[in-house]
Every structure is written in C-alpha cells, then in structure tokens.
Amino acid sequence: MAHLLSTSCSLNIYSASKNHPKPFNQTSSFFPSSFNLQTLSSAFKKSILQKQNSKRLCTISATTLPLSQEAKSQPSSGSHQMNDEPSGRKKVMIIGGDGYCGWATALHLSNKNYEVAIVDNLVRRHFDHQLGLDSLTPISSIHNRIRRWKSLTGKAIELYIGDVCDFEFLSETFKSFEPDSVVHFGEQRSAPYSMIDRSRAVYTQHNNVIGTLNVLFAIKEFREECHLVKLGTMGEYGTPNIDIEEGYITINHNGRTDTLPYPKQASSFYHLSKVHDSNNIAFTCKAWGVRATDLNQGVVYGVRTNETEMHEELYNRFDYDGVFGTALNRFCVQAAVGHPLTVYGKGGQTRGYLDIRDTVQCVELAIANPAQRGEFRVFNQFTEQFSVNELASLVTKAGTKLGLQVKTISVPNPRVEAEEHYYNAKHTKLIELGLKPHILSDSLIDSLLNFAIKFKDRVDKKQIMPSVSWRKIGVKPKTVQA
Numbered sequence: 001m002a003h004l005l006s007t008s009c010s011l012n013i014y015s016a017s018k019n020h021p022k023p024f025n026q027t028s029s030f031f032p033s034s035f036n037l038q039t040l041s042s043a044f045k046k047s048i049l050q051k052q053n054s055k056r057l058c059t060i061s062a063t064t065l066p067l068s069q070e071a072k073s074q075p076s077s078g079s080h081q082m083n084d085e086p087s088g089r090k091k092v093m094i095i096g097g098d099g100y101c102g103w104a105t106a107l108h109l110s111n112k113n114y115e116v117a118i119v120d121n122l123v124r125r126h127f128d129h130q131l132g133l134d135s136l137t138p139i140s141s142i143h144n145r146i147r148r149w150k151s152l153t154g155k156a157i158e159l160y161i162g163d164v165c166d167f168e169f170l171s172e173t174f175k176s177f178e179p180d181s182v183v184h185f186g187e188q189r190s191a192p193y194s195m196i197d198r199s200r201a202v203y204t205q206h207n208n209v210i211g212t213l214n215v216l217f218a219i220k221e222f223r224e225e226c227h228l229v230k231l232g233t234m235g236e237y238g239t240p241n242i243d244i245e246e247g248y249i250t251i252n253h254n255g256r257t258d259t260l261p262y263p264k265q266a267s268s269f270y271h272l273s274k275v276h277d278s279n280n281i282a283f284t285c286k287a288w289g290v291r292a293t294d295l296n297q298g299v300v301y302g303v304r305t306n307e308t309e310m311h312e313e314l315y316n317r318f319d320y321d322g323v324f325g326t327a328l329n330r331f332c333v334q335a336a337v338g339h340p341l342t343v344y345g346k347g348g349q350t351r352g353y354l355d356i357r358d359t360v361q362c363v364e365l366a367i368a369n370p371a372q373r374g375e376f377r378v379f380n381q382f383t384e385q386f387s388v389n390e391l392a393s394l395v396t397k398a399g400t401k402l403g404l405q406v407k408t409i410s411v412p413n414p415r416v417e418a419e420e421h422y423y424n425a426k427h428t429k430l431i432e433l434g435l436k437p438h439i440l441s442d443s444l445i446d447s448l449l450n451f452a453i454k455f456k457d458r459v460d461k462k463q464i465m466p467s468v469s470w471r472k473i474g475v476k477p478k479t480v481q482a
Contacts (some may be wrong), residue, residue, distance in 0.1 A: 091115045092367060093179035095164055095215065096186030097157075098142045099124050100317050101231065101300065101359050105183060107307035107314065108360035109367070110155045117158035117177045118142070119170075120186065124317075127193070127324075133463055136318040136333060136455050137303065148313040164211040167218070174222040181227045181367045184215055187273070191235070192323045192414075192468040194270035197478040201269040208273035209280070216284045227370040228292040229363060230281060233274050234352050234380060234425065236296060238265025239418050244425035247294065247378020262378075267417055268470070278378075285376040292375070293366045297359065298352030298382030301328035302444070303451060305357050316356070318451075321463035328353065328391050330464070332445070335399040335406045336452035337459045342466070345413030347389035348420035352382030352427065355438040365433045380427040383437035398445040402453075414466040 092109050096102040097118030110116045122142065128134055140148070146157045158177065162169035164186055187208040188194065194204035212230070219226045237244045240263070250259045261282065266272040284290045303318045319325040320333035331341045354362075362381050371377045386394075392408045399406035413419060431437075438444070 089113055089115045090180045090367070091117070091178060092181045092183060093117045093119055093173075093177055094183045094185065095119045095211075096124075096184070098122055098145075099185055099189070100319070101297075101356070102183075102185040103145070104305045104308060104316055104356055105185070105360045105363050106157060107149060108305060109364060110149065110157055111153065111307050112364060113155075114367075117160060117173075117179070118146070119160045119162070119164065119173055121163040122161065123188075131321075131323060132460075133319075133321050133323065134458065134460065136320050136452065136458055137315045138312075138458070139315055139317050140313040144313055148311055149307075152310055152314075164214050165207060167214045170214050170218050171222065174218045179223060179226055181229060181370070182215060182219065183229045183231075183363055183367070184212065185231050186211060187231070187277075188270065190324050191268035191270040192466070194268050194273070195468050195470050195473050196323075197473060198475045199477050201473070204270050205273045205276070208270075209276045212277045213280055216280065216288075216290060219290055220284070220288050224289070225291075225373075227367065228281065228290060229366045230277065230292060230294050232278060232294045232296040232378075233271060234296050234298045234382060235268075235271040236264045236266055236275050236278060237262060237425070238267060239350075239421040239423055240265065241422050244380070244423075246380045246426050246429055247296070267415070282376045285374055289374040291371040291373050293371050293377045293379060295362060295366060295379050295381045297362075298354050298380075299326050299328070300354060300356050300359055301326060301440075302356040302448065303329075304447075305360060318455075320452075320459065322466040323468060327351075327388060328395070328440075328445075328448070331391060331395040332448040332452045333456075333459060334464060335395050335404050336449060336456045337461065338405065339461060339464055340407040340409040341392045341395060342411050342464065343388050343392055343408055344411060344415065344419075344466070346419035347392065347410065348387050349417060350385055350387045350421065350423035352380065352385050352425055353440065354381065354383045355440070355444070357438050358383055358435065361435055362430050365430060365435060369433050377429075379429045380425055381430060382425070382427055383435075384440055385423060385425070386440075394440070394442075394445055395449070398442055398449055401442075402446065402449055404449070411466065414469045416470045 092114045094102050094106045094109070094116060097106040097116075098120040102118070102120070106116050106118055120142065139145075142159065142161075146159055150156050160169075160173045160177070162173065164170045188204045194201050215228065219228060234244075245262050247262055248259050249262045250257065261278075264275045264278075266275050278294055281290070281292045281294060285292050303316050305316070308314045308316045318329060318333075320330050322330075325333075334341050359381070362379070366379065396406040396408065
C-alpha cells in the first residue's frame with residue numbers, strides 16, 4: 001500500500017489494478033504537527049496514513065501518477081510533453097531523490113539526458129519537523145523543485161511518492177517506470193539519529209534493511225537486467241590498523257589464500273544497517289545474478305552543483321546541526337555565526353571526504369559502466385582524507401582571510417570511536433573509470449563560508465552542539481527540548 005505522505009498539489013493516483021491502472025483524484029495531505037516517538041516505525045505506516053475521516057488521505061493500494069503524466073492530462077501553453085522527448089534514453093530510478101545526495105544526483109542525471117524518476121516518501125523533511133531542525137538553505141517542495149527544473153530545462157522528472165518498505169507500492173512503481181538502473185539513496189542516513197533512542201535505532205534498521213531487500217526483490221521479479229547502484233558508507237570499515245581495500249581483501253592463512261569481503265567494524269546502528277545491506281546485496285548477486293555496485297561513500301561537503309545553482313527553487317539542503325550536519329559543513333556555519341568550531345575529543349578522527357559535485361559524478365560513472373550479471377562491485381567513493389583537526393585548521397585559515405574571528409574548542413566526544421588512529425583507504429576504481437575530483441581548496445572553503453554567511457540569519461545556534469550520546473541511548477523515547 002502506497003504511503004502518500006505529503007503533497008503540495010492535487011495528485012492523480014493509480015489504483016493497484018493487475019490489468020490497467022485507473023487514475024482517480026486525491027486531495028492534498030500534510031504531516032501531522034505532532035508525532036508519537038514511542039511508535040516511530042509503526043506510526044509511519046498507521047498514524048499518518050490510516051485516517052478514519054474519509055476526506056483525508058487514506059491507506060490505498062496505489063502509486064502516485066508521475067508529475068510528467070499529470071502534466072500530460074493538464075496541458076499548458078509551452079509545456080514540454082514526455083512523448084516529445086527522444087526515445088531510447090536510459091531510465092534511472094533515484095530512490096531518496098528528495099534528499100541531499102539524491103536531489104543533486106537527480107538533476108545531474110536529468111541534465112545528462114537520462115530519463116529520471118524520483119521515488120521518495122519525503123520522510124527527511126519530517127525528521128526536521130520532528131526534531132525542530134531546519135536546513136540552512138530554504139528548500140522548496142519536491143513538486144515545486146521538479147516544476148522549476150522543467151521550466152528551466154524542458155526536462156521532465158517523474159515523481160512517485162511512497163515508501164519502498166511497502167513492496168506493493170514499489171512493485172507498481174517498478175512496473176510503471178521500468179528502470180534500467182536504480183540509484184538507492186533512500187535510507188535514514190544519520191549515525192546520530194540512529195543513536196537517539198530505541199525507536200530511532202529500530203526505525204533506522206527496519207527502514208534501511210527492509211527497504212533494500214524490497215528493492216532487490218523488485219529487481220529480481222520485474223527488472224532482472226536492472227543495475228543497482230547502492231549508496232554505502234566508508235563507515236562500514238571502521239578504523240582498522242591496516243590499509244582499507246575496496247571491498248575485498250586477499251588473505252593468506254595457514255598456507256591457503258582467498259579473496260574475501262573486507263572485515264566490517266560498524267560504529268552505530270546506522271552503520272550496521274549498511275553492513276546488513278552489503279551482505280544482502282552480495283548474496284543476491286551470487287544467488288540471483290543481480291548486478292550491483294556498492295558505493296562506500298566518505299563524508300560529503302558542499303551544497304552547490306551546476307544544476308542546483310540555476311535557480312533558488314533548486315537549492316539543495318545544507319545541514320549544520322549535530323544530528324544530520326557533516327563536519328566541514330558544520331564548521332563553516334559555526335565560523336560564519338561566530339560559534340567556536342566543535343572538535344569532538346582529540347580531533348584525530350580521520351575519514352575520507354568528497355565534494356557533492358563528485359558524488360553525482362561517481363554515480364554517473366557507475367551507471368555508465370554497469371556491473372556484470374552476478375557481480376557485486378565495491379567502490380570506495382571519496383577523494384581526500386582529513387582529520388577533524390585538519391578540517392578545523394583549514395576553516396580557521398579561510399575564515400581569518402574573510403575577517404572572521406574563528407576559534408576552536410574541544411568538546412566531549414559523544415561517539416564511541418578512536419580519536420587517534422591509522423587510516424589509509426584505497427580509492428582508485430572510480431579514478432580509473434574517469435572521476436575528475438574537485439579537491440578541497442582555499443577557494444572552495446571560501447565559497448562555503450560565504451554561502452554560510454549569506455544565510456546565517458537562518459542558523460539556530462541551539463542546534464550546533466552535539467546532543468546525542470552513544471553511551472546514553474536508552475529505551476525511553478527522547479524528545480527535543482525547545
């Protein structure tokens with residue numbers, strides 16, 4: 001059953017008929033203002049969807065009519081019809097296309113003349129309402145984003161609003177769009193969010209693992225030649241005292257040699273969900289012949305791509321809070337508003353980093369060079385390594401040039417992790433496919449700082465300090481203090 005969580009306009013909806021789907025009209029619905037945190041996972045499927053009032057959105061066996069088809073039924077002067085566009089283009093389904101990486105990727109691939117469909121339940125926006133957070137940048141509704149993109153480029157992006165944990169919805173979406181590739185960003189992607197309390201930990205694992213399993217079954221059942229490009233994380237590996245290989249390691253043991261999956265040392269319930277995903281995908285490649293590429297991505301920074309710069313309604317989200325914000329983005333916002341840079345513990349934590357422009361480039365390369373049937377590829381997706389202290393130093397240097405008074409403080413580390421460690425991860429496979437990295441330069445940090453300064457009036461300083469503790473996570477739902 002489709003989970004139609006939020007719409008900004010009237011939608012036509014396909015009924016889930018086995019023969020010919022019949023459209024009918026459905027009025028708008030919005031998220032409730034309050035949310036029961038004790039039943040987070042079940043509330044998603046029940047409290048939002050199962051409305052007794054017949055005038056509200058009901059639980060239905062359906063999938064939303066793509067906006068491109070909605071436009072066909074309501075033509076306007078100068079509109080671009082899907083049937084006017086060239087045939088034979090590769091079709092890419094982007095699950096989680098309303099999110100940080102997904103939105104930038106959707107626009108990039110559409111601009112590269114792929115036929116793109118976004119599948120999203122819009123839950124990331126709900127997390128902001130739930131936790132009292134907001135993007136530094138004002139972001140438009142997904143409907144306005146897509147309409148603006150079409151008005152600027154003439155390129156249509158189809159939209160399916162629903163939950164991939166609902167296999168009936170996902171099945172109808174697969175049969176409707178018939179993707180050649182699926183890019184799967186549609187997971188709860190924050191380690192701190194997964195460590196807030198039991199309900200968030202359970203939600204993270206259920207959403208991520210079951211959603212990915214459903215995608216694998218949909219590929220097997222409806223599009224067996226489809227290539228899965230799955231966003232993993234470098235966090236699956238942990239921080240071992242040996243070099244990190246790209247997915248596999250050759251081991252000599254007691255006179256015998258074998259190449260095995262690289263050992264995983266996940267450090268949160270979120271990272272563990274990614275490990276489970278990787279194991280499930282690897283198994284289905286072996287058992288069913290699924291073709292899959294696992295992109296173990298490092299920490300992403302930046303907000304601008306060539307496409308998102310075209311209009312303010314195309315702006316990507318920019319998270320700076322302690323739950324969803326990533327290190328470099330957070331430091332730039334802290335410097336812009338005069339808050340000390342918050343280094344966790346000793347600051348020697350080293351990770352791989354990459355520009356959001358390289359994220360979209362890597363996904364495009366993976367799609368253009370698909371895995372073979374039965375192949376499970378693993379690419380380490382990052383371009384440079386930095387420690388937290390090194391990032392703080394770079395931001396301090398750039399901020400000083402702009403006349404900012406930038407200070408750094410060490411705060412108690414809310415995570416359970418090594419604060420000083422060896423870290424050397426291989427990342428050659430995407431380079432070999434043609435990745436041209438955007439290296440973190442002074443000018444790029446200047447750009448990020450100026451962007452943060454432009455929107456600094458939107459910063460809620462109460463959201464800067466970390467509030468989630470790995471060791472203090474408990475059963476009782478944790479609410480947000482106003």
